[in-house]
Amino acid sequence: MPPEASFPRDLILSRLASPVGEILIVTDEGEALRALDFHDYAPRMRRLLARGYGERETREGTAPRQVAEALERYFAGDLAALSGLAWRTNGTDFQREVWSALTTIPAGETLTYKGLAQRIGRPAAVRAVGLANGANPIALVAPCHRVIGADGGLTGYGGGLSRKAWLLAHEGAQFKAPHPAR
Structure with a gap:
């Protein structure tokens, strides 16, 4: 909780x-x-x-x-x-539920937005989970960088995709690396 x-x-x-x-x-x-x-x-x-x-x-x-x-x-x-670490965040009950669920994703593992929605018992709330994930005020502690796209690729991260890739690599997680900008 x-x-x-x-x-x-x-x-x-x-x-x-x-x-x-x-x-x-x-x-x-x-x-x-x-x-x-x-x-x-x-x-x-x-x-x-x-x-x-x-x-x-x-x-x-x-x-x-x-x-x-x-x-x-x-x-x-x-x-x-x-x-x-002790943390307290203000947000909607739903947001705080998502942020709390982020803390259950172990380092070195990833979860899709759909998987996160299922984890909180709201399998149809994939978009809402994505929005709550994007509004996470405590990066790293509620590790939103561990949430990836359904295809295993990196999707948005409030700290930038290159930082997300670095953090996941630091943790030993498997993911599809982003394509370099052309």
Whole structure:
């Protein structure tokens, strides 16, 4: 079951270097993760934050130790390191159900949108699952990069397809590589 939705008092923005670019981390006053995205997708992250929490300011801060260390361990090869992080997201009950289901896809495995819809008991909701997946505010922790097309190919990813391919390769997952742009 997804964590309960709540409205934080403070939103703290921190940054962390990674092999796939600078990561933006938004936590609340209790150090629960509220958003995680990549620096080149900051406008997308801000839109998702505004949808979940209204137009609010974030203040600069330092990432909570457990969040920074989990991300560093993940990129160093401990693929289960992110699974214990505390997170709270606002969204519809359906979105939070999809985001929670994403956390059940093990590293090194992939699932199709249809498979994800079946996993939550809504086999006809493939498009709705895709939309919820695309609105996931906590990339990597709710690993939306592990959702692929029915043909095994990479489909959209809020952090870009090349980053999705890197993450899946890092985890040892099987997928069809995207064709280079012509």
